Amino acid sequence: MTRERRASSEALALAAAFVGGACLSLQARFNGTLGEPLSEPLVAAIWSFGSGLALLVLALAVPSLRQGATRLVLSIRAGRLRWWECLGGVLGGAFVAVQTSAVALLGVAVFIVASVGGRALGGLLADHVGAGPKGRTPITPARALAGAFAVVGVGITVSGQHVPGGIAILPALAVIIAGVMTQFQQGLNGRVSARAGSSYATTLQNFLVGVIALVVFAGARVLLGFTQWQWPHDAPWWAWLGAPLGIAFIGLSAWATEHISVLVLGLMGIMGQLVAALVIDLLNPVAREGVDVRTVVGMVVTAAAAAVAARSGGRRATSDARS
Template identity: 40%
Template structure:
């Protein structure tokens, strides 16, 4: 059944899935840009946790103004309160923001050393396998999704694609050790997308789900920052003057809202693969157009990006069965 109570035809379902893939791919491009911004902010502040607090905090401020100001946002808050009261939405399903906080922290802590490309391959490796498990367990709003051969092939081919794209960067043991943080963040992202989709379904508003995500994430980051201050002291860097370095939070709003809105049509795996494809393309474009000392785009990198897009197409055209 569709969200309006009418039976969705196979053609309608396919159209929604394809539209969801396109939107997720575009949001992946935005994530690549966000990664570069938050990574640079972490370098300027000399503290990745502080950069994550700034990014999430600014996003939360925008949402605290935007959501109550819109009729859909106010209705969503009312519906969310009702869903938590009657038990149709569990409190633990509102904790997806902790995973987003972890991802943004990993951006600030590691991208200055790893670069966007290696960061992306680590996130991909964690997200691909985790998405299969989350879909099969039925954590997302679409219920349990079958683990078909094409879906597994799409996930495996995506990992191969990103390994091909950045394989020359993986021989350094220090790089591999630091990549553990984005690897774990990738595992967490799949669960975040699933539960944020649940919040969106309960509230009827993607913006409300995004506000919940940013509220929980900011609270988690403030706790982590307090520990960071106690251990390391105040950040030694200075706040940068460039306005674009403070856009990570608003970009995150777009990404989280899109994911929460479309995950019920795509499932967690296809959403993740589409986002990954966008991230790969975005990382390559950033390395080509705005190169840094760590960026080395070449023909093999471009081939890996193209292979990632093929992997998403394989998973997207996989025949689906009704979720149970």
């Protein structure tokens, strides 16, 4: 690939990561509305993931998409893709499970900062061990500093939010670990997309594995008597749009990881989330009052972190995960 084509692909990948992050922010709002009639947010996540899986299964009627899914199966059978590389959905399901219980214990602000800290650390580690399709990108002072700046930037953005009862250490630690796992999920998804030659196939297997993981998590809670299965009967129709947004996020991220590092993917996604959240708040007369200078400063710091990460060795993979 020529230098010009590589630069063009990386620019498109940065844009895809940003848009994917914006989709994730919107998805959270829609899923929150979907879960309002339910006593268990985890069950709402199952309905959202399940409806997304149904859409992806229906898409198998398109021949080109069906061919991508077939290539994925053949890659697994031929050993070009190992079975554990297709478990990214389990990591995503684990994050949702942790999110379900941790937000109530930590508050939204602390949860967001802990999550971003985990994602920054996870991006560094995933690149360092070569979890993504670009191979290994060692941890350097500049990349570590970019991850730290991202946490500081998001911390500034949410610093005006109320933290109920201080910080609970164990739930915060669980969120950080879950954030690390989501970045390894993105790396694995990039591997699957590169081997199958189809981001659709990656998204399909991710939703399938994710639904299974969520059903197991929620089923255990049902058996233990902590919750019960419910249908979100009072949710508006548009609340179900979280499913296609989730499809867009996974598909865009899987493709982007073939061209940029996992760390840069995560930081650009965080930036997309912040911008989308800001736009949503500005459109809401009540939420608009909470937007102040800290929001803008935090977003600028986060954007600077993403820029530093993108310029600090994103291309210097020491080995190719495709080999």
